[in-house]
Amino acid sequence: MRVLRTPAFLIHASRDGLSPEQRADAASAALRRAAEEGGSAEVKVETQGDTALIVVGNRPVLELGPEDALAAGDPSAHAYAVRIAPQLRDALRKERSRSATLITLLSFALVVFSGLLALFLIRRAGSLADATRTWIAQHPERVPAIRLRSIEVIRPASLRAALNIGVGASKALAQIGVAYGWVLITLSLFEPTRIYAEQLTGFVFGPLYALLVRLVGALPLLIVAVIVGIALVVLVRFVGLFFDSVGRGETEVEWLPADLAAPTSLLVRAGIVLSFFIVAAPLVTGDDQGTLARVGIVAVIALGLSVTPLLASVAVGVAVVYGRRFRVDDFAEIGGRAGRVRAITLLETRLEDERGHEIRVPHLLGLTHPVRVLGPARPVTVVLNLATSTIGQSDVRELLLEAAGTLGQDARIDLLAFDADGARYGVSIVSSAPHAETELRAVLAEVLTITGVPLGRPAIATAVAEALASRDPRVPRDPSTGRDPRPQAS
Numbered sequence: 001m002r003v004l005r006t007p008a009f010l011i012h013a014s015r016d017g018l019s020p021e022q023r024a025d026a027a028s029a030a031l032r033r034a035a036e037e038g039g040s041a042e043v044k045v046e047t048q049g050d051t052a053l054i055v056v057g058n059r060p061v062l063e064l065g066p067e068d069a070l071a072a073g074d075p076s077a078h079a080y081a082v083r084i085a086p087q088l089r090d091a092l093r094k095e096r097s098r099s100a101t102l103i104t105l106l107s108f109a110l111v112v113f114s115g116l117l118a119l120f121l122i123r124r125a126g127s128l129a130d131a132t133r134t135w136i137a138q139h140p141e142r143v144p145a146i147r148l149r150s151i152e153v154i155r156p157a158s159l160r161a162a163l164n165i166g167v168g169a170s171k172a173l174a175q176i177g178v179a180y181g182w183v184l185i186t187l188s189l190f191e192p193t194r195i196y197a198e199q200l201t202g203f204v205f206g207p208l209y210a211l212l213v214r215l216v217g218a219l220p221l222l223i224v225a226v227i228v229g230i231a232l233v234v235l236v237r238f239v240g241l242f243f244d245s246v247g248r249g250e251t252e253v254e255w256l257p258a259d260l261a262a263p264t265s266l267l268v269r270a271g272i273v274l275s276f277f278i279v280a281a282p283l284v285t286g287d288d289q290g291t292l293a294r295v296g297i298v299a300v301i302a303l304g305l306s307v308t309p310l311l312a313s314v315a316v317g318v319a320v321v322y323g324r325r326f327r328v329d330d331f332a333e334i335g336g337r338a339g340r341v342r343a344i345t346l347l348e349t350r351l352e353d354e355r356g357h358e359i360r361v362p363h364l365l366g367l368t369h370p371v372r373v374l375g376p377a378r379p380v381t382v383v384l385n386l387a388t389s390t391i392g393q394s395d396v397r398e399l400l401l402e403a404a405g406t407l408g409q410d411a412r413i414d415l416l417a418f419d420a421d422g423a424r425y426g427v428s429i430v431s432s433a434p435h436a437e438t439e440l441r442a443v444l445a446e447v448l449t450i451t452g453v454p455l456g457r458p459a460i461a462t463a464v465a466e467a468l469a470s471r472d473p474r475v476p477r478d479p480s481t482g483r484d485p486r487p488q489a490s
Contacts, residue, residue, distance in 0.1 A: 052081035129171035422456030
């Protein structure tokens with residue numbers, strides 16, 4: 001008789017009309033079933049009169065009679081059963097060890113195979129995600145906008161960005177799921193680690209199951225919240241489109257000029273969102289202390305604490321924008337920065353200097369520095385130092401005034417200083433040209449060149465030149481005066 005592939009003992013006698021081979025086959029089949037059931041089945045001997053029954057666990061395997069004991073040379077069936085029980089027990093142990101070894105080898109092979117499969121799936125998920133992103137980047141026109149009738153709720157660019165984020169998140173979730181499945185399979189294949197697989201499953205799926213139960217319980221509220229959220233998005237989008245239309249001049253509103261449409265749109269949309277979280281959320285959820293209401297309060301407090309300078313600038317910007325202190329295309333000087341006003345937002349005033357560069361001046365700077373509003377045209381002044389000439393100073397002033405008057409309005413000339421070497425004049429005009437100062441210098445230089453009026457040298461420039469020359473060891477100096485004794489050019 002065999003236990004699967006392991007020989008146990010021999011049966012020599014026939015019994016109850018069964019040959020020794022038939023009895024051995026029946027006993028082997030019973031032992032096979034006992035071995036396949038696993039566990040720690042014990043081999044026992046039960047005596048019933050002059051017969052003995054060999055039991056493995058709770059399964060009867062073989063009944064021995066006096067003829068079996070006589071054939072084996074034992075005094076009784078019980079003695080014969082007691083003698084062969086250890087042999088049967090040893091055969092079962094060997095067979096179970098062989099089966100356990102085979103199962104372990106198969107488990108390791110399955111771990112390796114599943115690991116290769118998991119690696120392939122992880123790489124496949126990454127390649128699919130990259131291919132999807134590449135397709136979106138190469139075919140942006142294939143991603144349409146989401147519209148609600150004539151209102152464009154989500155723009156194509158925003159939808160493409162959302163799709164890219166969703167593809168990235170799906171890639172990460174798929175790869176994590178494949179890795180988690182491989183770890184779970186690996187732990188489940190081995191008896192010592194099977195308990196950790198159960199713990200891992202409970203650790204991961206327990207919270208998910210609890211969350212699913214709560215979501216199912218709150219499903220009606222979630223549906224209402226989704227509808228209200230969609231309505232909020234549509235409303236915010238509609239308000240933005242309306243004020244954009246006002247800003248472009250396509251829609252005329254008596255109470256709102258076109259240049260105030262952009263800041264008004266920002267304020268209205270921000271107010272709608274905050275009002276939703278603070279006022280509408282409790283009405284939807286039916287709980288004044290609900291999560292959405294708390295989120296709104298926390299959002300307001302967080303904004304107030306984290307962006308205090310920004311909110312202060314917005315507060316000043318509201319006064320500047322709606323107070324109409326200056327307008328676009330006016331010239332202004334704010335905090336030492338001068339230029340033409342190109343835009344006025346809630347945060348800053350954007351100036352354009354003479355070189356066309358943009359200067360962004362925060363509104364908070366106007367609280368600590370004076371603001372000079374020059375209007376559509378600005379005063380431009382050029383300082384000239386004229387040497388003594390044959391032409392009288394009154395004639396020179398008339399020439400300068402006539403030349404300056406060709407470039408702007410309110411031309412005037414002021415005598416700033418004079419000495420033995422000449423006079424210092426300031427020529428001013430009011431002009432809206434962006435390069436008025438450069439053009440005024442060019443015109444004055446051309447007039448002085450044509451009339452032959454010589455330019456003078458500022459007194460401060462002469463003093464600086466003498467101070468620099470006194471420090472140069474290469475320049476000879478008079479010991480009595482400390483000056484250069486060489487003749488100076490006039």
